[in-house]
Amino acid sequence: MTHHPIQLTEAQSSQFQTEGFLVLERFLPQPLVDRLVERFDPLFATQLETGVYPDEWHGRPGLSQPNATRQMSGLWRCDRTVASLSFAAEIARLNATLAGWTGGRFAMDSCWLKPPDAPAVSFHRNNSYASCIVPSTMITCWIALSDAIASAGTLEVVPGSHRWNCVDQPRFLHAPKDDYRQPLWQAAAEAGIAQPSLVAIELPPGGCVFLHGDLWHGSGHNTTTDKTRRSFAVSTFPAGACFQPPGVGYGYIFSRYRRMGTQEMDESFFPILWTPDGYRSPLAKAYCDDALLAQTPEAIAQA
Numbered sequence: 001m002t003h004h005p006i007q008l009t010e011a012q013s014s015q016f017q018t019e020g021f022l023v024l025e026r027f028l029p030q031p032l033v034d035r036l037v038e039r040f041d042p043l044f045a046t047q048l049e050t051g052v053y054p055d056e057w058h059g060r061p062g063l064s065q066p067n068a069t070r071q072m073s074g075l076w077r078c079d080r081t082v083a084s085l086s087f088a089a090e091i092a093r094l095n096a097t098l099a100g101w102t103g104g105r106f107a108m109d110s111c112w113l114k115p116p117d118a119p120a121v122s123f124h125r126n127n128s129y130a131s132c133i134v135p136s137t138m139i140t141c142w143i144a145l146s147d148a149i150a151s152a153g154t155l156e157v158v159p160g161s162h163r164w165n166c167v168d169q170p171r172f173l174h175a176p177k178d179d180y181r182q183p184l185w186q187a188a189a190e191a192g193i194a195q196p197s198l199v200a201i202e203l204p205p206g207g208c209v210f211l212h213g214d215l216w217h218g219s220g221h222n223t224t225t226d227k228t229r230r231s232f233a234v235s236t237f238p239a240g241a242c243f244q245p246p247g248v249g250y251g252y253i254f255s256r257y258r259r260m261g262t263q264e265m266d267e268s269f270f271p272i273l274w275t276p277d278g279y280r281s282p283l284a285k286a287y288c289d290d291a292l293l294a295q296t297p298e299a300i301a302q303a
């Protein structure tokens with residue numbers, strides 16, 4: 001059983017600075033993993049608890065190839081059980097603390113379901129998808145919701161690549177026609193790195209890895225015949241983040257929720273989830289519970 005809040009050690013923080021990622025083998029208790037996984041089938045079958053559609057939706061049962069990766073972003077809008085994790089203060093606190101920020105604001109949530117034979121996900125840097133935000137930086141907590149093993153296409157990262165002097169450009173990530181690591185090889189060449197080392201993040205269900213927004217990562221083909229690889233990712237901006245002027249930078253999902261006439265981020269779309277003095281945006285308090293505040297077995301069983 002994991003107890004929140006988690007106290008990160010100095011060694012863990014310094015590993016994150018140096019390597020650009022940090023693994024916690026135990027983060028979510030199994031009942032919470034199960035509760036989250038149960039929500040995905042109804043969501044992909046268009047049974048949306050709130051009636052609201054997600055921001056991104058790839059892979060539909062009956063319409064897409066059976067082996068297509070199913071991915072949704074902005075799931076918190078559709079389902080308040082999912083939102084209770086997307087808006088967990090603890091995740092925002094850990095993401096923000098690793099980055100050295102004094103507050104964390106919700107940026108995005110995504111689920112990634114890779115059935116047997118699912119194709120790879122191209123290597124990329126998450127910050128490239130948020131250049132319409134200042135500062136253009138996010139930290140992501142990627143949580144395994146099944147056994148995340150190399151043969152099932154778990155996440156792969158390149159230690160230290162968050163410090164590489166190179167650029168990435170937004171691209172379609174699902175089912176690349178070319179080598180899914182090609183963007184990585186190109187970036188390594190630009191940064192003058194002869195042989196980048198790759199690490200497959202193998203985790204039990206409920207384990208997580210925190211990713212620096214400039215860390216190169218992707219995931220391989222699910223080569224198994226019977227294992228669906230599931231994960232859920234929550235990304236955080238610094239609490240004081242705002243928009244670039246209109247037309248500057250990339251970020252088509254974020255920009256949808258821009259208010260005209262101001263560069264401020266609206267707390268109804270990007271709630272502040274953690275600050276040291278306990279402030280949370282009204283939306284986060286009114287919309288759902290916080291899944292990581294109710295960690296007794298009785299509370300989880302009743303939820």
Ligand SMILES: O=C(O)CCC(=O)C(=O)O
Nearest residue numbers: 112121126142219231233
């Ligand atoms: O889960 C995956 O395979 C990819 C996830 C990813 O790229 C991300 O969360 O940024």
